[in-house]
Amino acid sequence: MYKGLTIKPPFFEIGPKAFMYGERILKLALAADKASEKYDVRIIFTPQYTDIQMLAEATQHLLVFAQHMDPLPVGRGLGSVLPEAVKAAGAVGVMLNHAERPMTVSDLNKAIKRADEVGLVSIVCADTIEEAEAIARFSPNIIVAEPTELIGTGQPSDRKYIMETTAAIKKVNPEIQVLQGAGISNGQDVYNVIKAGADATGTTSGIMKAKDPEAMLDEMIRAVRMAWDEVHN
Amino acid sequence: MYKGLTIKPPFFEIGPKAFMYGERILKLALAADKASEKYDVRIIFTPQYTDIQMLAEATQHLLVFAQHMDPLPVGRGLGSVLPEAVKAAGAVGVMLNHAERPMTVSDLNKAIKRADEVGLVSIVCADTIEEAEAIARFSPNIIVAEPTELIGTGQPSDRKYIMETTAAIKKVNPEIQVLQGAGISNGQDVYNVIKAGADATGTTSGIMKAKDPEAMLDEMIRAVRMAWDEVHN
Amino acid sequence: MYKGLTIKPPFFEIGPKAFMYGERILKLALAADKASEKYDVRIIFTPQYTDIQMLAEATQHLLVFAQHMDPLPVGRGLGSVLPEAVKAAGAVGVMLNHAERPMTVSDLNKAIKRADEVGLVSIVCADTIEEAEAIARFSPNIIVAEPTELIGTGQPSDRKYIMETTAAIKKVNPEIQVLQGAGISNGQDVYNVIKAGADATGTTSGIMKAKDPEAMLDEMIRAVRMAWDEVHN
Amino acid sequence: MYKGLTIKPPFFEIGPKAFMYGERILKLALAADKASEKYDVRIIFTPQYTDIQMLAEATQHLLVFAQHMDPLPVGRGLGSVLPEAVKAAGAVGVMLNHAERPMTVSDLNKAIKRADEVGLVSIVCADTIEEAEAIARFSPNIIVAEPTELIGTGQPSDRKYIMETTAAIKKVNPEIQVLQGAGISNGQDVYNVIKAGADATGTTSGIMKAKDPEAMLDEMIRAVRMAWDEVHN
Numbered sequence: 014m015y016k017g018l019t020i021k022p023p024f025f026e027i028g029p030k031a032f033m034y035g036e037r038i039l040k041l042a043l044a045a046d047k048a049s050e051k052y053d054v055r056i057i058f059t060p061q062y063t064d065i066q067m068l069a070e071a072t073q074h075l076l077v078f079a080q081h082m083d084p085l086p087v088g089r090g091l092g093s094v095l096p097e098a099v100k101a102a103g104a105v106g107v108m109l110n111h112a113e114r115p116m117t118v119s120d121l122n123k124a125i126k127r128a129d130e131v132g133l134v135s136i137v138c139a140d141t142i143e144e145a146e147a148i149a150r151f152s153p154n155i156i157v158a159e160p161t162e163l164i165g166t167g168q169p170s171d172r173k174y175i176m177e178t179t180a181a182i183k184k185v186n187p188e189i190q191v192l193q194g195a196g197i198s199n200g201q202d203v204y205n206v207i208k209a210g211a212d213a214t215g216t217t218s219g220i221m222k223a224k225d226p227e228a229m230l231d232e233m234i235r236a237v238r239m240a241w242d243e244v245h246n
Numbered sequence: 247m248y249k250g251l252t253i254k255p256p257f258f259e260i261g262p263k264a265f266m267y268g269e270r271i272l273k274l275a276l277a278a279d280k281a282s283e284k285y286d287v288r289i290i291f292t293p294q295y296t297d298i299q300m301l302a303e304a305t306q307h308l309l310v311f312a313q314h315m316d317p318l319p320v321g322r323g324l325g326s327v328l329p330e331a332v333k334a335a336g337a338v339g340v341m342l343n344h345a346e347r348p349m350t351v352s353d354l355n356k357a358i359k360r361a362d363e364v365g366l367v368s369i370v371c372a373d374t375i376e377e378a379e380a381i382a383r384f385s386p387n388i389i390v391a392e393p394t395e396l397i398g399t400g401q402p403s404d405r406k407y408i409m410e411t412t413a414a415i416k417k418v419n420p421e422i423q424v425l426q427g428a429g430i431s432n433g434q435d436v437y438n439v440i441k442a443g444a445d446a447t448g449t450t451s452g453i454m455k456a457k458d459p460e461a462m463l464d465e466m467i468r469a470v471r472m473a474w475d476e477v478h479n
Numbered sequence: 480m481y482k483g484l485t486i487k488p489p490f491f492e493i494g495p496k497a498f499m500y501g502e503r504i505l506k507l508a509l510a511a512d513k514a515s516e517k518y519d520v521r522i523i524f525t526p527q528y529t530d531i532q533m534l535a536e537a538t539q540h541l542l543v544f545a546q547h548m549d550p551l552p553v554g555r556g557l558g559s560v561l562p563e564a565v566k567a568a569g570a571v572g573v574m575l576n577h578a579e580r581p582m583t584v585s586d587l588n589k590a591i592k593r594a595d596e597v598g599l600v601s602i603v604c605a606d607t608i609e610e611a612e613a614i615a616r617f618s619p620n621i622i623v624a625e626p627t628e629l630i631g632t633g634q635p636s637d638r639k640y641i642m643e644t645t646a647a648i649k650k651v652n653p654e655i656q657v658l659q660g661a662g663i664s665n666g667q668d669v670y671n672v673i674k675a676g677a678d679a680t681g682t683t684s685g686i687m688k689a690k691d692p693e694a695m696l697d698e699m700i701r702a703v704r705m706a707w708d709e710v711h712n
Numbered sequence: 713m714y715k716g717l718t719i720k721p722p723f724f725e726i727g728p729k730a731f732m733y734g735e736r737i738l739k740l741a742l743a744a745d746k747a748s749e750k751y752d753v754r755i756i757f758t759p760q761y762t763d764i765q766m767l768a769e770a771t772q773h774l775l776v777f778a779q780h781m782d783p784l785p786v787g788r789g790l791g792s793v794l795p796e797a798v799k800a801a802g803a804v805g806v807m808l809n810h811a812e813r814p815m816t817v818s819d820l821n822k823a824i825k826r827a828d829e830v831g832l833v834s835i836v837c838a839d840t841i842e843e844a845e846a847i848a849r850f851s852p853n854i855i856v857a858e859p860t861e862l863i864g865t866g867q868p869s870d871r872k873y874i875m876e877t878t879a880a881i882k883k884v885n886p887e888i889q890v891l892q893g894a895g896i897s898n899g900q901d902v903y904n905v906i907k908a909g910a911d912a913t914g915t916t917s918g919i920m921k922a923k924d925p926e927a928m929l930d931e932m933i934r935a936v937r938m939a940w941d942e943v944h945n
Contacts, residue, residue, distance in 0.1 A: 529793075
């Protein structure tokens with residue numbers, strides 16, 4: 014587990030996947046940067062690899078992460094995403110093992126070690142509680158408990174699932190942070206998940222497919238803060 | 247075949263793979279930019295995805311290409327390399343189907359169409375003459391005829407192989423350009439390949455593992471010009 | 480191209496995929512064996528790997544093919560499907576590059592050579608006319624012209640598509656046979672495709688999802704014969 | 713964890729990979745069947761998929777396992793290895809996640825569940841102690857603790873590694889059995905591993921590349937028995 018950067022809860026992950034890039038993603042990143050400061054909520058932002066450096070340079074509060082990286086060392090590997098290159102471009106972390114980019118057990122283990130080595134926060138996705146427990150053995154910084162069947166459905170995780178996954182992961186390693194994913198469509202969904210006890214949540218479709226992505230982003234980050242304050246104050 | 251940019255021979259491809267990144271690749275790219283102008287040789291340069299924008303902005307003559315891209319459309323696809331994002335970052339082309347990043351027949355066909363669509367020169371690798379002929383059906387801009395068994399061996403392609411592959415590819419589509427790859431270790435190797443009739447060649451190890459990569463780069467580009475002038479004047 | 484076995488048209492491919500196995504696939508294979516003799520139509524039958532030997536031993540007319548094989552040589556390769564093992568089990572051919580099991584350009588090229596080497600008829604799938612032309616360069620015995628978008632839709636290929644794909648493939652290599660796939664749901668669809676000029680067609684869902692698969696099989700093979708006789712007599 | 717079949721220690725795994733098939737593998741399987749009875753040592757034997765049924769029918773004591781299977785349900789999936797088909801062919805178990813056939817975290821989790829569901833003993837490979845602990849969360853029947861760097865080197869695992877991996881796995885789930893792999897070249901290596909406290913070991917190269925594979929097999933199984941009796945009597 015990389016110790017060089019601790020992400021203080023509450024936090025929120027925005028995953029542009031392949032929806033936005035270039036000028037458009039810059040606009041969204043600037044809005045996220047502003048919302049992060051305004052609501053005192055940490056935002057993990059995972060753009061296309063090619064946009065990492067631009068966004069890292071243009072923002073002050075945003076936590077720019079790569080969408081994936083390969084566990085290879087410096088050397089051969091055409092078409093790869095080298096951990097050192099991700100770090101050098103200004104990313105502070107990396108997402109691993111998303112359902113759209115699954116990794117083998119061995120590569121995931123190695124990639125988390127490489128993240129620790131080069132100094133990147135690792136956020137790793139798990140489909141089931143069992144997978145979350147297994148992945149916890151590799152000591153990533155954050156685990157995304159995101160039941161694959163919910164991705165893009167607009168149905169948020171419920172309190173029971175949130176409590177169980179968090180407890181199961183913390184039992185293996187209490188230092189691992191848990192992000193509750195899947196099914197976030199609007200501020201109310203965000204509010205519900207954080208109110209149900211989560212430290213963090215996130216979305217792709219909820220913002221990417223919104224009529225006004227920047228407005229939806231603001232609505233969601235505001236909801237994080239509101240629910241968090243109600244639970245923790 | 248993308249018609250928006252024609253790369254005038256002679257040209258040379260430098261493939262940093264995962265050997266260099268960040269400040270180090272910037273230094274090499276600047277040396278390549280200078281050599282390109284000095285010797286009037288076009289240089290295709292394929293950095294890590296994360297370095298594309300930096301190099302495209304820092305150079306004037308260099309042809310910055312992505313090492314790979316995925317044939318997906320704008321939308322989902324976490325961990326992918328979106329064609330539109332590659333273009334927006336400043337790349338003018340993309341390499342596809344390298345032996346270290348092989349593509350399925352169907353994905354390669356789609357990726358070449360996507361390159362045409364977003365405006366990227368496509369340079370596609372082939373292991374054998376049969377593969378080069380098959381790939382020629384997909385009308386990429388450039389085919390790299392690079393027998394896999396030679397990669398990294400320091401043994402350059404011979405005149406007979408150069409003539410045969412070029413003829414076989416041109417027979418399918420005379421507009422496709424041919425780059426003769428594999429086994430280039432120094433300026434003499436470069437000279438021999440261009441002197442044997444090639445329009446283009448390239449290297450990874452030859453420069454990446456050289457004691458002084460910038461000096462080797464200059465030696466190789468100079469050799470391209472010298473051999474080319476002897477053949478064509 | 481393997482010359483040890485020529486499949487005389489008309490022929491028909493039944494692809495059980497992972498729908499049937501064990502006793503159930505044996506029953507269907509025996510019905511196919513009977514229909515092949517009764518209607519004088521060659522039937523390519525692609526069971527699970529584990530059922531190849533049982534079906535090869537239990538049938539007399541059926542052409543048992545593997546669903547896929549790997550281009551590796553004898554030696555290492557745990558989890559692989561070795562060409563020599565496929566042949567030894569009694570298969571007479573192998574399907575390659577189906578949309579559900581796509582192969583890289585290089586592996587497909589090698590696998591066709593391996594099929595020739597060990598003595599297996601190769602039947603290779605292509606998604607588009609361009610892919611069919613590209614694949615034709617590798618000289619397989621049969622190309623399945625099966626637009627991916629039609630798989631499982633119940634909409635058969637039309638006469639124009641049949642004529643164009645056949646001509647495009649034969650232009651590259653007139654010895655390659657063409658099977659027109661996709662969208663076959665019943666005997667009428669089969670009749671239409673053969674009547675439109677195809678030498679061969681086939682189905683998965685049409686038989687696998689039929690209420691009475693053996694009856695549907697008989698209906699389809701009868702339709703092949705009827706249409707073939709109308710066109711060729 | 714599948715409870716329908718418990719493999720009593722000591723046991724030994726013979727992995728023919730793609731080295732032997734057809735008549736040759738039958739000869740070896742018959743010798744293994746005989747050695748299993750003679751020395752009262754359970755033998756897991758993982759032939760090519762196409763040879764499973766033949767070997768299951770020809771042997772009485774041998775535990776025939778598939779080299780791999782896919783976690784898919786009955787239905788589509790051309791080129792797949794269906795769990796139900798593996799079971800129907802006579803296999804009693806399946807190997808998963810070998811270094812030559814690595815699986816994603818999610819697929820491995822699903823494949824172990826599928827093995828439980830159809831009634832197959834699961835034997836899962838792990839490269840490192842951390843991976844073994846992670847995989848133990850999925851409750852396979854057996855974990856192969858086989859450091860990838862040792863595969864094929866002829867250097868057996870030492871006592872300390874054996875004790876540590878076994879303890880780490882048993883701590884997660886004491887019902888999981890542990891097979892100590894890698895580097896077995898002859899009877900002496902086998903003796904050393906079992907004498908060092910292992911319940912099971914195995915080999916590929918040690919037998920496949922022996923001048924007389926059947927003689928080497930007998931030597932190794934005899935060594936299992938001898939060492940086991942010295943430790944346990």
